[in-house]
Amino acid sequence: MSRIRTALLCTATLIAATLQATGAAAAPAPGTGREPPPEPCVSSPGPARGEARQVLDIARQAQKDLGVKAVVLRVTRDGQEVVTGALGESMTGVPATADMHFRSGSVAIAYMGDVLLQLVDEHRVGLDDPVSRWLPDLPHGDEITLRMLAASTSGLHDYVTDPKFLAALEAAPFRQWTPKELVGYPLAHPLRYEPGTNWSYSHANFVLLGAALEKITGIRLDRLLQQRIMSPLGLSETRNSYTPEIGIPVLHAFTSERSTYEESTFWNPSWTTAPGAVENTNVCDLARSAVAIGSGELLSPAGYRVSLDPGTVGLGKPTAQCPAAVCRPMTPEVHFGLGLIVQNGWILQNPSFSGYASIQAYLPSDHLAIAVSTTLGPEGAQGNTAQTIAYRIADALSPGHPIQK
Template identity: 45%
Template sequence: MNAAAQPSGPSTRRRTIGIVAGLVVVVSTLAWFALRPPSSSAPAPAGTTPAPVRGPQADAVARVVQQAMASDHLKAAIVRVTIGGKVVAMQAFGDSMTGVPATTDMHFRNGAVAFEYVSTLLLEYVDEGKVRLDDTVNTWMPDLPEAKTVTLRMLTNQTTGYPDFETDPGWTAAYNADPFHQFTFEERLKDAFNRPLQFAPGTNWSYSHTNFMILGHILSQIGGAPLDRLLQEKVLGPMGLTQTTAYDTATVPEPALHAYSSERRSALGIPPGMSFTEESTYWNPVWGTPIGAAETTTITDMTTTAVAVGTGKLLSSKSFHAMTDSHLIGFGTRMPACGGSCFPQSDAYNYGLGVVLSGSGQLQNPLLSGYSATEAYLPSQKVAVAVATTFLPGAFDVNGDYDNASDRLFREIATALVPDDAPPFGPPRKN
């Protein structure tokens, strides 16, 4: 949104589920210091968790993560890396809660990773001949603005011009007042369209949760069933995901990775000099994804997702290339109407169909409610990386803003393991 119209509460960037934040490698001025041993060396909680993988590549990953724990003020980090299907690193670092070590079997929010599942479902329907990407949305939602112009493709590649309900000052105030509130589809539509379109459909690019909220609603009509059931039957199950589940509440299955946030600092009137975080594990995340696609997952399912999406496991070759080819590099321009959410697409960050493209890689990198998580696939050497992090108070600035540490950590891990195909680091961007 226009800076002049910024709400008085926390900026919306922190709650943006799938947007790149802080891609530049930050050279820390903090001295390297000894960290507590990885959580796997501590007594395990009830149940079992796999022992950390050993070897030179695992050691290289551990060194990168240990440095990030200090420089990025991380409370916990869970990492899994596969190369050619072989697990070369899998380890948890730090604490979920004070005195409760993080473990590699913990569940956490996956945010915009669900956009990849939703896009896959759409493309399966394209492959089945049920719809075309250039079908307009008036068939299913005729009352939407520009419904005879906006297409399914535009919803999926973020070029509709539809305002993001999450940037509406009224929505932000309601969220800050009650982060446990479950925003309905109707509430989100109202908050999205009480402002004019940001631009004419197809003429610019802007990250908007509104697009995928509408796409999910349309897919449930095409499939004739609730979206969560369609995703489970046609995407999650066939991908081999066993721990990724949709909820219509703020549930996180046990064992849960706990999260902490400072993003309500301004709304609560916390003085800038006071250290502040609050437990955000059970804030309701249903607002950010389509109804039926608010999910939790594990680090193993995240790497499985990276491989399935990155290889087009469930799609025809044509649909796979439509999803993952870089069609938008150079497209887009900054506009006051959409604030930081409009920007030119670049090699470091460009949008496919529900997937972020960076260099040769495909990824999603959600950042919400104190969770940061990234899953990515580098096809040239068949590398899949999954990272989930939570934060200490030092990660948040005086406004409660924080960077996407998992995205930066993925890039640093990839650089250490496959320097010849390392993903690019682009300029930092705020939403």
């Protein structure tokens, strides 16, 4: 099996296996009617002491242990910075800096989940409405609901585990993919199970959810997320791109997925999720996002409770059509929410693809947020190295509440 297939299969498996800039946006300046510019995202001034030193020491050691080229991180508690920092290089001779932008992948599916719950609160949709109402040509659209797309219980195969898709992606990493092409791979297979009766992660769910949100609101997805998520939260450095463009300054990525160590920064990410939600960000926005999503800041209390468990607990039963590598048991301690992961009290998302790895994690009981992004060196470890670093930070700062027990 090629390395790109192995890497993407590991990413898809990681999501299943895992299931075993601070404060509110500034108010407009008095008398101007305009928002002041956001605070710059910069490393904390040194020398680091206390928890800040602990975090940086953990990151430095992990950089050596895991063969990481760059680590960018931010930790906040009670909305206040514990530490922001950057280690290593973006490119040879170019130091990584805290304000560099990277691809944030599945973080945007948590945003889509929040938008869906906002629309439910506004009585514009019901979670159990069939998607055929907005996507009438979708096979099984009468059986699959909005909840099933957002909770990944539709039964649709994941195209990221389809050998034909993986071969096409490996052959042409700069290819621009369309939603129709992506969803065509799972639709070539029968459903893994009757919709709503089991759980298995599928990227196709979120491609379809993005299309449904556009139909429901009549607003293009990138604008919808900007209006309902990024603007209210002050995520000024988080943006969609319909091309492989990344905001400046760029944290460059490298990978050995195609059996040779090469730059992958501008490989086309159009396959990763719905058009309009293919975002890049910086670590300050990622930490702010961790707090907002993890605390349900943009949701009603009822919507927040649903986001943490839309009915997935108790699902994930391996069957002949859905083997254990795909269908994983969901428990109250570790399960998939509405576009997010709930793990031992932490609420997180953990994207990893094309040489980039990130995590946003929030522990409501401690008001502790951890945001990490990493890139790989030539001998870098497989898997999400940002997640590994976040786990170690959580162990140090909240020893009674590890992310992974």
